[in-house]
Amino acid sequence: MVTKGLNKQQESAIKSFENNFSVMHALADKNRQRIIVLLAHHLEDGLTVTAITENMAITQPAVSHHLKILRDAGIVSFKKKGLQSMYYLTLKEPLKELEKSLKDLRTKFQA
Numbered sequence: 001m002v003t004k005g006l007n008k009q010q011e012s013a014i015k016s017f018e019n020n021f022s023v024m025h026a027l028a029d030k031n032r033q034r035i036i037v038l039l040a041h042h043l044e045d046g047l048t049v050t051a052i053t054e055n056m057a058i059t060q061p062a063v064s065h066h067l068k069i070l071r072d073a074g075i076v077s078f079k080k081k082g083l084q085s086m087y088y089l090t091l092k093e094p095l096k097e098l099e100k101s102l103k104d105l106r107t108k109f110q111a
Contacts, residue, residue, distance in 0.1 A: 009108050016101040023094045026073035029057055032066045039076060039089045046079070046086035 003080045006014070017024075026032055038055055039047060049067065067087060070076040074094040078085040 013105055013108065014102060020098050020101050022073040023075065023098050026069050026075055029066065029069075031056065031062070032070055034090065035063070035066055035070065036075065036091070037086060043089060046088040048084050048086060052087065 002025075023061060026039050027036075034050055038052055049060060049063055052062045052067070056063055058066075067076060067078075069088065071078070076087050077090045078087045
């Protein structure tokens with residue numbers, strides 16, 4: 001990445017974006033947003049890939065792909081329940097980090 005000519009404040013802002021890239025990327029897709037909303041309605045019991053797929057207009061492999069991106073970003077996790085994997089939201093920490101970064105950006109660049 002090119003940071004030539006940037007001051008420390010600008011470099012810090014870019015670093016903040018880099019640190020939150022996986023969360024921002026995960027939240028940017030409409031299918032992943034829909035998965036998050038579905039899981040938000042099942043906070044206690046979670047959902048299987050099959051149950052998520054039944055509520056989506058995409059295939060099971062596509063749902064699995066989106067779940068992997070959400071897992072990698074720390075937005076969802078899963079627990080084995082017998083032979084099935086139950087997916088749950090674990091959104092709190094990634095959002096807390098993103099909110100902190102956005103607050104830092106606002107503070108640094110307020111006029």
